[in-house]
Amino acid sequence: MTRKATVSHIHRHEKYERLIAAAAGLAPLRAAVAHPCDETSLRGAMEAAAQRLLKPILVGPMQRIADLAKASGIDITHAEIVEAPHSVAAAEQAVALVRAGKAELLMKGSLHSDELLSAVTRRDTGLRTGRRISHVFIMDVPTHPQTLFITDAAVNIAPDLLAKRDIIQNAIDLYAALGLGIPKVAILSAVETVNPSIPSTIEAAALCKMADRGQITGGVLDGPLAFDNAISLEAARIKGITSDVAGQAQILVVPDLEAGNMLAKNLTFLSGADAAGLVLGARVPVILTSRADNVRTRMASCAVAALLAHSRRTQEPIRA
Structure with a gap:
């Protein structure tokens, strides 16, 4: 008699739920979102805002973002939008917002990771430490x-x-x-x-x-x-x-x-x-999500970044 392997399809993610709950209990911080010009990245930023994990500043072509939001049914009514004509300019402008103290988090949109990290690591205008x-x-x-x-x-x-x-x-x-x-x-x-x-x-x-x-x-x-x-x-x-x-x-x-x-x-x-993802070693946490990430993973990435930023503010651990 052949025994069949039993595979459980019930995946419980209490660890992420604790992180998200801990971050949602804190005041949401402003996050510069570089080039949120596809549905996944724009929806991810606004869903994080809905869960009080961050306050997004959408950096990219205003009309393109507005058209995308309308076509996708995403409410961006209360989001600040900063004009940047293309992805490279969006990365530079998002980093500039952080340098000016107008954002405490940086989030990748639909641009390549290299484009964002190039702006982050630029010697004179980046976020190097x-x-x-x-x-x-x-x-x-x-x-x-x-x-x-x-x-x-x-x-x-x-x-x-x-x-x-x-x-x-x-x-x-x-x-x-x-x-x-x-x-x-x-x-x-x-x-x-x-x-x-x-x-x-x-x-x-x-x-x-x-x-x-x-x-x-x-x-x-x-x-x-x-x-x-x-x-x-x-x-x-x-x-x-x-x-x-x-x-x-x-x-x-x-x-x-x-x-x-x-x-x-x-x-x-x-x-x-x-697999929630975060880039460390810059002046602020950088949320580096993937298009393949599910909603829970995206929210966990935002939560971890927010918890780290709050910890740096207070110089105390934020228990998750």
């Missing part, structure tokens, strides 16, 4: 008890050691700002031992020593760790790994963008996970 810009996926995996942060899977293609230091610090600071406590950070590789033939294992060991010396603060680091022994206590036990991080990591630091992108998409499409 002393920290490297990096991306974090905040993963709500229905089969896993904790929210998983995966970094960097969208901005830094092949980061060197110093870039990884900033990538890790950005993620730790976000975790702390959400009131989640002191994170356990796993530096991922293919194996859990240092191997000169696998450069990522050497970098992982160096990053852990940098944390020991105070060059990375606020988290507990271990690495190299393979993915299985980073998130599974049983896998760590079988391999004889004694660690405060192994089996219970909350932040997963990948070797490069390719590995991170594949990991996040595997969790999304094979485990039913949602």
